Amino acid sequence: MGAYVIRRLLQMIPIVIGVAALVFVLFTSVGEDPARVALGQHATPEALAELRAEWGLDQPLWKQFLDFLVQIVSFDYGRSFNTGEKLMEKFQQGALVSLSLTVFPFLLGTLTNIAIGLLIAYFRGSWLDRISTALFVGSMSISYLVYIIAFQYLLAYEAGLFPINGYESGWSGLQYLFLPWIIIIVVSAGPDIRIYRTVFLDETKADYVRTAFAKGASESAVIFRHILKNALIPILTHVVISIPFLILGAFLMERFFSIPGVGDIMINAINTGDFPILKGLTVLIAIAYTVFNLVTDLLYAWVDPRVQLS
Amino acid sequence: MSAAAEGFAAEEVVVRGDSLLRRAWRTLRRDRLAVISFAVIALYVAVTLLGYAGLLPDMQERVGEKYEPPSLSFAKLLGTDIFGRSILYKILAGAKTAMTIGFIVTGISLPIGIGLGALAGYYGGRVDAFVVWLYSVISSVPSILLIVGISYVLEKGITAICIALGVVSWIGLCRLIRGEVIKHRNREYVLAVRLLGAGDVTIIFRHILPNVFHLAIVTASLSILSAIKSEVILTFLGVGIQDGSSWGTMITDATGELVSGIWWPLAGVSGAMFLIMYALNVAGDALRDALDPKLID
Numbered sequence: 054m055g056a057y058v059i060r061r062l063l064q065m066i067p068i069v070i071g072v073a074a075l076v077f078v079l080f081t082s083v084g085e086d087p088a089r090v091a092l093g094q095h096a097t098p099e100a101l102a103e104l105r106a107e108w109g110l111d112q113p114l115w116k117q118f119l120d121f122l123v124q125i126v127s128f129d130y131g132r133s134f135n136t137g138e139k140l141m142e143k144f145q146q147g148a149l150v151s152l153s154l155t156v157f158p159f160l161l162g163t164l165t166n167i168a169i170g171l172l173i174a175y176f177r178g179s180w181l182d183r184i185s186t187a188l189f190v191g192s193m194s195i196s197y198l199v200y201i202i203a204f205q206y207l208l209a210y211e212a213g214l215f216p217i218n219g220y221e222s223g224w225s226g227l228q229y230l231f232l233p234w235i236i237i238i239v240v241s242a243g244p245d246i247r248i249y250r251t252v253f254l255d256e257t258k259a260d261y262v263r264t265a266f267a268k269g270a271s272e273s274a275v276i277f278r279h280i281l282k283n284a285l286i287p288i289l290t291h292v293v294i295s296i297p298f299l300i301l302g303a304f305l306m307e308r309f310f311s312i313p314g315v316g317d318i319m320i321n322a323i324n325t326g327d328f329p330i331l332k333g334l335t336v337l338i339a340i341a342y343t344v345f346n347l348v349t350d351l352l353y354a355w356v357d358p359r360v361q362l363s
Numbered sequence: 364m365s366a367a368a369e370g371f372a373a374e375e376v377v378v379r380g381d382s383l384l385r386r387a388w389r390t391l392r393r394d395r396l397a398v399i400s401f402a403v404i405a406l407y408v409a410v411t412l413l414g415y416a417g418l419l420p421d422m423q424e425r426v427g428e429k430y431e432p433p434s435l436s437f438a439k440l441l442g443t444d445i446f447g448r449s450i451l452y453k454i455l456a457g458a459k460t461a462m463t464i465g466f467i468v469t470g471i472s473l474p475i476g477i478g479l480g481a482l483a484g485y486y487g488g489r490v491d492a493f494v495v496w497l498y499s500v501i502s503s504v505p506s507i508l509l510i511v512g513i514s515y516v517l518e519k520g521i522t523a524i525c526i527a528l529g530v531v532s533w534i535g536l537c538r539l540i541r542g543e544v545i546k547h548r549n550r551e552y553v554l555a556v557r558l559l560g561a562g563d564v565t566i567i568f569r570h571i572l573p574n575v576f577h578l579a580i581v582t583a584s585l586s587i588l589s590a591i592k593s594e595v596i597l598t599f600l601g602v603g604i605q606d607g608s609s610w611g612t613m614i615t616d617a618t619g620e621l622v623s624g625i626w627w628p629l630a631g632v633s634g635a636m637f638l639i640m641y642a643l644n645v646a647g648d649a650l651r652d653a654l655d656p657k658l659i660d
Contacts, residue, residue: 195636
């Protein structure tokens with residue numbers, strides 16, 4: 054186990070280097086000159102040269118890439134081109150805000166979606182199954198943008214049930230989060246429940262289910278003691294691998310509801326061409342993703358003794 | 364043994380094989396919702412082709428006053444926008460853009476996914492390690508940031524979107540195909556054709572891929588779907604289609620208009636998107652049910 058973890062951690066190195074190279078190519082060596090973007094069309098050559106030197110853009114490319122790798126390892130991503138803020142501080146603040154937006158609906162949504170998925174799998178082939186399938190496919194066919202616009206307009210603007218947008222930290226800020234939470238849960242229901250339903254249906258066809266019934270176990274015992282436990286493995290994979298994206302937040306949601314999370318930082322950086330932010334953000338999320346990939350595999354082995362780590 | 368061989372030689376019985384495709388076609392035809400969905404997809408494809416033939420009405424043309432609600436003339440069926448342009452014509456132009464992107468992205472990602480997946484699964488070893496590394500790198504970068512990066516490098520517009528979405532969307536299929544090919548490469552039929560002297564290319568293309576091809580077909584319909592969804596969101600974020608012929612632009616405009624009670628642009632574009640996305644979803648499910656050998660008894 055220990056050896057496996059170490060080997061997997063070592064395997065992360067080429068992946069992180071690959072990500073760094075990709076990000077470097079996309080945001081540094083090609084595209085517009087960031088100094089010109091920052092200073093505008095009418096900047097003097099001297100001012101441009103000075104800014105380029107300050108940001109290290111006058112160094113040869115390989116030197117810039119090495120610096121970037123050092124930045125990644127030391128978790129120091131420099132400062133924003135536009136505001137001069139330290140990136141890590143900005144990220145930390147933003148990540149907390151994003152997590153306050155996404156964690157609660159993620160947990161609640163996952164639990165209810167698993168429960169509903171199990172219920173629908175239990176009534177497979179019935180009218181309930183057919184109607185809910187049609188309903189979920191319908192809900193998956195509506196653009197995320199349309200959900201946000203419609204909910205914001207109907208529930209906040211027309212009905213006045215929630216504030217239209219805004220954010221405050223602390224308990225008083227909860228009022229701003231309710232509506233985004235509702236939307237996240239509603240949007241995740243369709244695709245998630247369909248996945249969980251399929252997972253449960255696959256399990257019902259397994260040999261151990263037939264054996265359990267043959268030895269006289271009741272239906273509820275088979276479902277809760279056998280199927281639910283075995284279905285945990287694919288469910289776990291699906292859930293754990295979604296976690297890194299919680300940090301990025303529901304960026305469209307943050308945009309529409311003026312929530313200053315990581316997604317909002319990202320969209321602002323896209324609009325202003327703030328490359329250090331885009332680079333840092335990409336690498337951080339990529340690292341989080343690789344780590345959670347490893348966690349998924351370890352959990353896999355922990356819940357399923359048949360899985361051999363090698 | 365010899366009797367069987369004799370009988371085979373003597374009679375030359377040709378059993379009409381019930382091919383996978385023929386059986387799939389029968390299953391599909393029975394499913395009424397699937398048939399309707401394929402018709403809807405065909406309709407959108409037809410609109411796209413009409414667009415390229417220059418036969419769609421001009422979306423820039425003024426057909427009435429500004430913000431006319433829907434009425435019973437063809438151009439004003441879904442109302443007009445702030446410049447008195449037909450919402451319906453704009454939706455048709457958006458459909459052309461969306462379908463074009465859906466098909467081109469799928470056209471890029473399908474061969475990459477199948478090719479790399481088959482190579483990695485069949486050869487294993489270093490080839491496999493490289494392909495796995497490549498998709499691990501790409502999939503650990505949030506696709507929105509990757510797409511934005513690519514559209515910085517290329518000029519913003521339809522080409523950048525197609526390439527960017529193509530680059531990120533082959534991974535799921537590649538994983539699937541790789542896994543299946545690994546399962547198949549040591550099956551008896553593969554060993555048999557290898558003993559008969561078949562080369563790697565023949566084995567991969569003539570023998571293994573036909574067995575896993577249903578995955579590609581199912582993935583294709585879902586890939587068109589997700590490309591359309593992504594295009595709308597990218598255009599909304601300002602990194603997508605720049606000339607206004609996109610559902611994403613229409614949704615952006617509609618956000619402000621809703622507050623003044625102008626609901627028809629949003630309703631129209633949402634309806635048009637819903638229709639094609641529902642059809643693609645249903646088509647994907649129906650194809651899976653009809654083509655997956657594991658689901659056919």
